[in-house]
Amino acid sequence: MAPLQYRRSVPKDRFSTLFGALRTQTYHDPATRGPGSHAVRTLAWSPTGTFIATGSVDRTLRIWNPEKANVKYSTDLRGHSGTVERVAWNPVREAELASVSADGTVRFWDVRSKTSVGEAKIGGEGFSIAWAPDGSEVIVGRKDDMLVPISLATGKPSQQQAGIQQDVQTNQTTFSHTGQELLLTTGEGKVKILDYPSLSPLHTLNAHTAACLALELCPRGKYLAVGSSDALVTLWDTQDWVCKHSLGAMVGAVRSVGFSFDGSFIVGGSDEGTGLEIAHVETGEYVHTVQTAHPAPCVAWHPSRYWLAYSGDPVGLKIVGAAGGSL
Secondary structure, three states, rough: OOOOOOOOOOOOOHHHHHOOOOEEEEEOOOOOOOOOOOOEEEEEEEEOOEEEEEEEOOOOOOEEOOEEHHHOEEEOOOOOOOOEEEEOOOOOOEEEEEEEEOOEEEEEOOOOOOEEEEEEEEOOOOEEEOOOOOOOOEEEEEEEEEEEEEOOOOOOOOOOOEEEOOOOEEEEEEEEOOOOOOEEEOOOOEEEEEEEEOOEEEEEEEEEOOEEEEEOOOOOOOOOEEEEOOOOEEEOOOOOOEEEEEOOOOOOEEEEEEEEEHHHHHHHEEEOOEEEEEEEOOOEEEEEEEEEOOEEEEEEEEOOOOOOOEEEEEOOEEEEEEOOOOO
């Protein structure tokens, strides 16, 4: 996979002017038949930003070319019989995607050949998925709070760890950049940091007074962002695990969080309220608002540009910057 060509970082005081000048592209999905019929549950950029994947309540899994909004340039991947709850790209293979569904399966896809290259039954409704940084395995979360590691060597749940039951509601997982730790959000307002693969506890953050729903490490690993049902996003220094900022401009539960490619800016997604509030990470100051007509629960920044993808519009996906601009 070719190395990323990053755009130059933008200073805080110029961000709103430059980002605000970008145009937004809309990606109309023909599966949309009315309000709520094609609600996007998940979206994710491929490692180089060549593709963006969306998964929906109507079982649609679509791969878009962000530079060509017409649906004829997209790929519809079919196979799931339930809601596509989460999609995630192999971090070391540009064209390999994993999707987890309420139908109790994880599917692996080659998006260039447009085919499913593997399937694993996880024994319950899938809810979350995270790739190990080396692309060797994924860990899948079920709605009954069971974690299921799946080896890419076999395409099946690990024989040694067919499932690890968690004693609390477990919402989202992510690996550290080294792959030696697994971080997960819980319904009791905590973030658990576990050794991997032993899953022995290393540290617990008492992050929020309500359920923690979303988390993401910044690209350089300096900060962890946590989104909660208390409508707050907190930023944690990963060296001493001290909360650096608490961002409170959102309305409703924070369903997703995302850092810009350079780690300078952060945004959260919620299924309540309108508008996306972008904050400067180092200062915690809000610097720009993306106006939206509807709530946008899913957000994701492009891996090397200041392009921001979000869901929530009845037509599906929108990307700020993809319609033109130099950022």
